Structures are given as structure tokens and as C-alpha cells.
Amino acid sequence: MSADVSSLQEAREDAAAGEARFEQLIAEDSRVEPRDWMPEQYRKTLVRQVSQHAHSEIIGMQPEGNWITRAPSLKRKAILMAKVQDEAGHGLYLYSAAETLGTPRDEMYQQLYTGKAKYSSIFNYPARTWADIGAIGWLVDGAAICNQVPLCRASYGPYGRAMVRICKEESFHQRQGWEILHTLAHGTEAQKQMAQEAVDRFYGPALQMFGPPDADSPNSQQSMSWNIKRFSNDELRQRFVDMIVPQAEALGLTLPDPELRWNEERGHYDFGELDWDEFFTVLKGGGPCNRQRMDHYRRARDEGAWVREAAAAYAQRQTAPQAGLLGA
Numbered sequence: 001m002s003a004d005v006s007s008l009q010e011a012r013e014d015a016a017a018g019e020a021r022f023e024q025l026i027a028e029d030s031r032v033e034p035r036d037w038m039p040e041q042y043r044k045t046l047v048r049q050v051s052q053h054a055h056s057e058i059i060g061m062q063p064e065g066n067w068i069t070r071a072p073s074l075k076r077k078a079i080l081m082a083k084v085q086d087e088a089g090h091g092l093y094l095y096s097a098a099e100t101l102g103t104p105r106d107e108m109y110q111q112l113y114t115g116k117a118k119y120s121s122i123f124n125y126p127a128r129t130w131a132d133i134g135a136i137g138w139l140v141d142g143a144a145i146c147n148q149v150p151l152c153r154a155s156y157g158p159y160g161r162a163m164v165r166i167c168k169e170e171s172f173h174q175r176q177g178w179e180i181l182h183t184l185a186h187g188t189e190a191q192k193q194m195a196q197e198a199v200d201r202f203y204g205p206a207l208q209m210f211g212p213p214d215a216d217s218p219n220s221q222q223s224m225s226w227n228i229k230r231f232s233n234d235e236l237r238q239r240f241v242d243m244i245v246p247q248a249e250a251l252g253l254t255l256p257d258p259e260l261r262w263n264e265e266r267g268h269y270d271f272g273e274l275d276w277d278e279f280f281t282v283l284k285g286g287g288p289c290n291r292q293r294m295d296h297y298r299r300a301r302d303e304g305a306w307v308r309e310a311a312a313a314y315a316q317r318q319t320a321p322q323a324g325l326l327g328a
């Protein structure tokens, strides 16, 4: 046997052993780590989901960042600043997790910059009033937690581990949203109305964060069989509705769905059909703020280029002190 043929044979045996081990890890519900063999499609699915999630965290800073200068007190301002910083941190953990799959961070940034990458539909809606900041915390972070707690058990190690920390921080975010709405809902008539209108605006889009109905979700089945997703989009949406109905009652606010009612037989709340035409329009770039979000992201990225260059030059000096001295 020639050397070429025998090394080809060895590569085939390694791949077969890698594949068998991957199947075993999934069957045992164990973790797949960056150096493990994995099917190309598994890698691609993860990069798609994790990078979209990272982009969502980064774009998601905009509706709330917009209210930092207008928060109604110094305390509220400090809390909101900390929350927006947390979202930036989540983006960074997630880009790091995606990088371990072999996609450079710059490539992911580029995909967002050029509009090739998706981010969550919810961030294409405006935050019109201070109450919207409460509704974002309660409903948007609430939906995020509901969706993301099962992702702490995602089969890919770096993703699951990043999600553990993210979920802890999201729980705090949800509480601050709840507290804003609770304060407004127990304030003047005008404040209560503001809180109700914010919930009216964010309820439907928050439910759409879980993705299209199962019948129209091309990725769910495969992702669930690889233990990336643990529940389908509709299962998680149902879980979320069941969770927020009593919370809305405690707030004294109404969820804007006349079909919402307890179904004794199913042991769940029934709820009305969501506006899926609107959802797909937002995904195609036609939401109220798609254009504004992308323009802002591109502007911030362009204007921050010199900061990144300076930081890279500084880091290079730190790792090559001699060169740094010579260049000084």
C-alpha cells in the first residue's frame, strides 16, 4: 500500500471513530467539546444559532440604550446602564462560544454589518415610553429566559456554559422590568395606562421571539435530535404564556388577547393566533425599526474603528515589549 493510500485509510478510520463517538455523546446526553469530531451540519447549525443570538444581544442594546438619558431617576438610570452593559457581555460570551466552532469573530461581525445575519425580530420594535422599558424587561427578558434556560443543557459545551451565566443575569433583568411595571401599574391613572399600552405593544412580538409555529420551523427537528434545542418553538411559547398570565394578574394589567383562557382539559392557557404575516415582514427587514437599528449599528461600528485599532496596537505592544520600546 502506498503512503498516500494508507494515510487516506487512517483518516477514514479516524472520521468513523469520531462519528461513532459523537453519536454516543448525543445518545448519552453528554457534552460535545470544541476538539471533538462533529458533523459539519451540527457545526453550521450551532454557528447559525449562537451567532444570531449574539447579534440579538448587541442590537438589543439599542431600544434600551435609547432610554438611559431619559430614565426617571438616578437609580433607574444606574440600573438600566448596568442592564445594557450586561447585554453587551452576553454578546461577547456568545461570540466567544461561536468562535470555538471555527468561525472568526470578524466574520460574524461582518455578516451582521452587511445585513446577511439575522437577529431577533423583537428588537425591530421601538421603545416609545419609559413603560416600554418595563415591558421589555418583563416580557422580552422573560421570553428570553424561558427560551434560554433549556439551552443551558445544550449539547455543545461552550454554548451551554455561556448560557448558565446569561440566564442568571436575565433573571435579574426580568425582575427589574417587573418592578418598573408594578410601580407604574400602582401609580396614577396615566401611569397605569402607560404600563397597559406598553404591554399591549410588546405582548405579541414577545410571543413571536420563540420563532415560527412548529409546522413552519425548518430547523427545530434536527436541533432537537442533536440536543441543541430541548423543546419546540410552540412548546416554549405555551410555557411562557402559562407563566405570564398569573404574573399579569398580579400586576393588575391585561394581556391583549380576547381568546386567552384556561383550558382545564389541556392544563394550559389557550391563546389566539399571532400575526405571522407581521413576523415574516419583520424578518425580511420591513419592521418599524429594522432600518434604524442597522444604520445605528453600522455608524457605531464605523465610528469605533479607531478605538479597536488603538486597542489592537496596545495589545501588540504588551505581547512584544521590545518592539513597543523601539516604537515609542
Ligand code: FAQ
Residues within 6 Å of the ligand: 048, 049, 052, 053, 054, 056, 057, 060, 061, 087, 118, 119, 120, 121, 122, 136, 140, 141, 144, 147, 148, 208, 209, 210, 211, 212, 216, 217, 218, 219, 220, 223, 229, 233, 283
Ligand atoms: N427573530 O427553524 P426556526 C434576548 C428565524 S436574546 C428573527 O424555528 P431555530 C436577550 C430562524 O433563525 C433573543 N429570526 O429556527 C435580550 C430561522 O432562520 P435561518 C434572541 C427568527 O433556530 C433581552 C428561521 O427563522 N434569543 O432577547 C426568529 O430552530 C433584552 C426559521 O426558524 C436567541 O437567539 C425571531 N424571533 O429557532 C437582549 C435564543 N425566530 O437561521 C437585549 C437562541 C426564528 O434558518 C435586551 N436561539 N427566526 O435563516 C434560539 O433559541 C432559536 O434560534 C430560535 C429559532 C428559537 C430563535
